[in-house]
Amino acid sequence: MTGLELALAAFALMLLAIFLRVPIGVAMAVTGFVGTWMVLGRPSATLSQLKTLTYDTFKNYNLSIVPLFLLMGQFATKSGMSGALFQAASDWLGHRKGGVAMAAVGACAGFGAVCGSSLATASTMGQVALPEMRKRGYSDALSTGVLAAGGTLGILIPPSIILVIYAILAQQNIVKMFVAALIPGILAALGYMLTVAIYVRVRPGSATTAERVPMATRMKTLAGIWPVVVIFGLVMGGIAADWDWTQDGVQALFTPTEGAAVGAVLTGLYGVFTGGLTWAGFKDSVLATAGATAMIFFIVWGAQLFNSFLAFTQAPAQLVTWIEASGYAPLMVLTVMLVAYLVFGCVMDSLSMILLTIPIFFPIIQSLDFVILGYALSPEEAAIWFGILALIVVEVGLITPPVGMNLFIINSMARDIPIQRTYVGVAPFVASDLIRVVVLVAFPGITLWLVGVLFGT
């Protein structure tokens, strides 16, 4: 059996195991271990590597961003920020037709700026905004659909756990990835608001309008969101802005890991100050962080074994040669990859998809010459651009049936709404995601412009 055949067979068996509900980290680790054994003819190399591999994976300085951002997100859910954000957004937008749904999108975007997880954003904002929309006579489909979609802003708007993992796998600069995600994230929020506006015109019965709130009240509630602005500004400003103009290059105030620590401490302090983060709340936050952190690190650990097996088979390199020789148009290859993410996203979670595919897809992306509207992307630009596109399409998986975690979370808050109605309600937002992906593919400048401005690449 050639290396490529072995890799393909192993990949197929692993997918089978995953679909039979073997935990994904376990499936990757076992496939990687047995596969490497078959390539080398002995298990001793992997066994000896495992003496240090687990500890070395868990101590990775860049990966330590993940638990710190998770803790920050958990503190944020307890701090009352979600309520302040929704209040401000609905005071400014509520008088429009469908305005409270737009406000929910805006509040999700704001919450996404202090929370790197979609599920936490969906559940926190759902608790605040869902009862309000139902009280005001919004249809079941619109109110659950908009919140499920809005939840994905948690990860589309930096900080973002998935981008950290992508940056580590693809050996890209985490700060540049965060900066690149900013404008596409804002576009996502605006796109969702536009979708609401169109939705309520097509289905006028699905939403209501409210009284216009006087300007003085609006300004007061807007001022209430200052902690989000300050924390996001300090964390992102601290890791991405130039703090010393006298020296060449960008002199950041701190590393992304340090930024995550600052964010966690500030959010925690604010939570304690507002009284939202009690001792019981702290314990809750820790348990939620523990579960999510262990889950993520365990898959990353399994992916390491699987990826070193893939490298031994030389399958990724052969695939690159094959695609180069076949002369497929780069944009077509990219489209196939993005569609694959959309299809698998229907049943798989985003992190597992990124860990499974990036070792195979990324070398291919790097070998292709993307020339779009006469502009040739450098390898680094292509890497950043592809990372953002992949992030968006894997996140669509959170809101596509049959397995869309955000749909389940929102639906579980309103048990009287059949899940089918949530499926219907989220469909226009999925369409908005797809249109945005096409726009970002056609105009890489939208993603790369801010990176160029800040880092001069």
Next chain:
Amino acid sequence: MAALAPGAQARVGRMVEAIARIMAYGGGVMLTLIALMVCASIIGRQLDGWLFLSPIRGDYELVEAGTAIAVFAFLPWCQLKRGHVAVDVVVQALPPRLKAFSGLVGDVLLATVAYVIAWRLWLGFGEKFPYGSDAVRGVFGFGSRPFFPETTYELAIPVWMPYGMALIGAVLFFVTAVYTVWRSLNWVLDGQEGMA
């Protein structure tokens, strides 16, 4: 079919849960301390030389070791709560007992993996642990004593110390995983899965 000592399983389950919870809290406190330490170090770095302020030496390696220990401490809780991601859309369509059986298979495989992690980490610990006579080390499977005990770069902390703390989490991860195999087996015997 009758479950396998359901009373004993429930009692052991409460004990495992209490231990996993304490470990998770411990990891959370560690993570919080790291975050506070990093903030102190940043403040010290910005105001270096003013009053008694200075950056904290070795903050980088403290973050690394602290995170590693915390993540190991988080593993038992995640396993106890079935927190490891799996695709259950296919088995959802199966009868409840078969679905429970797929969970049992997953837990058995996970317990095996957890055993390998703990076993190899134990040997890795042995390679860094510089004490004990050859006879004593042989009993623990540590092999010959390392000539240079490995230390971290700046603070020169012997690496066996964080390894040892990580080992506690790794061993309890395996213990929890073994318990979850028992629990899943009883779910299969009951004919359906209970609450994790």
